[in-house]
Structures are given as structure tokens and as C-alpha cells.
Amino acid sequence: MSVRTLAAALFAALSFSLSAQAGPLPDGFVHLRAVDPTIVQEMRYYGPHNFIGRPIDGYHAPECILTRPAAEALAKVNAELTASGLRLKVFDCYRPQMSVDHFVRWSKEVADQTMKTAFYPEVNKADFFKLGYVAEKSGHSRGSTVDVTVIPADARAPEIYIEGRTALADCRAPYTQRFRDNGLDFGTDYDCFDPKSHPDSAAVSLVARHNRAMLAELMGKHGFKPLPEEWWHFTLRDEPFPQTFFNFPVVAPQGAPAP
Template structure:
């Protein structure tokens, strides 16, 4: 079985890898042009199940990140060495294992739903348990949480967008892949 499989766009599933653009916490592309969305097969199955559930609700999923090379994880750790938000590159990330995905919700017209913060906003406002957010934002976050949990993922408390397989740490870290290359510093 392949370690990683490509996740193409599909009905109800838009791929927009944030680290292939400057629209991320670094302010510059981290992934080289041509980066593709990839996951291990078990995580891919859960993501496609989540996309089907979102579609049944008249929504879609927007994928910001999936498999992440160790070199990219090192870039993020050097920039923000805070284990609440970024896994220490020396220990590895569940993204580097190919079993974590960062997602948001799209409305029926394909516009991102308001989640209260941008993807990759490394502040307390991104935590799941915020009760000081507008009701619509809380509903959107709970809707995403329900879709992703029902599909077989688990969440982490500090990032509304991050979901991973429950047994993520049982998967080995993956070597660099041609599907996602990192821009040289």
C-alpha cells in the first residue's frame, strides 16, 4: 500500500494549499510550485467521508494543508517554537506522518464560512473552546467539528482547523515526497 496518495479536488472538496502561497503565517510560500495534497490512505478515506458529509449539509470542505515535509515543519518550528501550535520538528508532526489535515468549511456558493480567525492564526482566539465568539462563528466551528469527528478524525484544542487520525502517533514519520517539495531558504 502506498505511504501517500494524492487527494484531488472533488465535488465538495476544494484544495488550496496555504503553504504553496504567501497566505500563511510565514508570509511567503513554503512549498515549491506544483505541491499536491497528499495523505496516507486511512486519512484520505476519512477526509473523503467528511467531504461527503459536508456536501449532504449543502457545504464543502476547503483543505489548507495535509502531508507536510519535515523541512517545512522545521521552518514553522524556527518561526514559532510554541508546542501549543507547532510540533517540534525534531519530534515530528502528525502532518509529517501523513495523517493530519487542516480544513475549513465552504458555503453552498463556495465561499469560506466565518470561523472567527484565519487559518494559521496562532492565538487563543483559534481555540475550540472559545465562548466569546459570535454565535455564527461558534456554530460554524461546531459544524466543522461534528463533520470531522463523524468522519473518523479527532481535533486538537488549540486549532479549529486541525484534524488528525486518533492513532496518529502510531504512524511513522514519512520521508520527503515528490508530492510536496519545500522552497529553499
């Protein structure tokens, strides 16, 4: 390879890397922080603190991206929470198809159960497809689905997960014994693959049931519908792209510093 060819290849690779970090979004999509910067973002799939245990393909920045109607509806939910001394926090928003493909590949690697204790303590990984925990398509890829929780407005910083050093706690454990993500008690951690995560589960505390009902009522009031298996998961009823599964990467806003 000539010096000129090598230089061209390096320039192309650098250009791709920079474009992956920040760039324009498809028409109809926005960065949530451009609509409501007060909604807290803890984008779990950008790092290793998730049920796979490593960053997920397609997440090039720890950013929530949504269709504009979903982002604006979420801002209304947050405004009501703020008036009550609370705030909304998002764990996941738009999810590229390439990320879903990563989930599917991982689910077939049955021996890889690094995060079992924390996310699926009593579920056989071989049953993930049958139980619906992993599918080849996700509503998140349509851009109007969010995974959320609620935190106190004056909440202290959440515990920082350090790969290989932070002890894995059972996602169904009592509130004070689970990972301290600074959210209210919803009965289980986020992404806990267990029947206790079902919004109508009677196996969680009265406090958790109250918090689930409060969140569901607010989200429903502003146009979101729940998922029967996950208390944190909501989809805009009138989503603008109900049949389209997008595959652009999650990137930072243009001009934002690299994460």
C-alpha cells in the same frame, strides 16, 4: 568543467526538477484529488500567503497528499457536507519534515515579522516554541492530519493574496473585515495564532461557535480527533503511521501539468 560534464550536470538538475514536480508516492499515500476531486484545495504553504510570508520548503506543488485511510475518511465528511449545500476545503495535509524544519529556522529569526498583523497580532514571536505554535515535529508529517474549513457549495472564488499588494488584516477581526477566503465564519482566519482559535473559545460569535461544533461533529463522526488549540486541525484517530515522520516532498500526480 568540460562541455560533457556541464551537459551531464544540467541534465541531472533538470531531471531532479521534473521529479520534484510529479512522481509516485510512498506506499499507503494518495493524492486527495484521486479519492475526491470535489474537495477544494487551497494549499497555503505552496505560496506566500502563510505566517512566514513565502513558499515553504518541500511544497513543490499545491497538492493535498494524505494516507489513503485519511483521504477516504475526508471524502465521507465532504459527502455529508455536499448533501447540505456545503463543501470541504483543505489548507494543508501531509507536511514534509523539511517544511517543519523551515518553520523552526524561521521561528528563531525573531526580527522577521512580516506577517505578524495577519497571523500572530498579539503573540511575541520569541514565545512560539513555548506556546506550542512551532515544534520540531508535526503530526502533519505522519500523513493523516489535515487543516480544513467549510465553504458554501456555490461559494464565489476567494480573494487572491498578492505579495506586497494585499493589505494584511487582523486574523481575529470581524468576519467581514478579515481576508475573504470564501469559508464560513469560524471566528478567526486559518493559522491565526491566538486563543480565539481554540475550538472552545467563547470569545467568538455564536455563528462561529455553531460552525466549529458542526465541523468537529462531522470530523469526529468519520474518525478524526481535534486539536485543542486550532479549530481547523484534525488527525485521524487510527492513523496508519503513528510513529513515522515522513520527509518526501509534496508533488503533483504523475502526468499532471506543472503548477
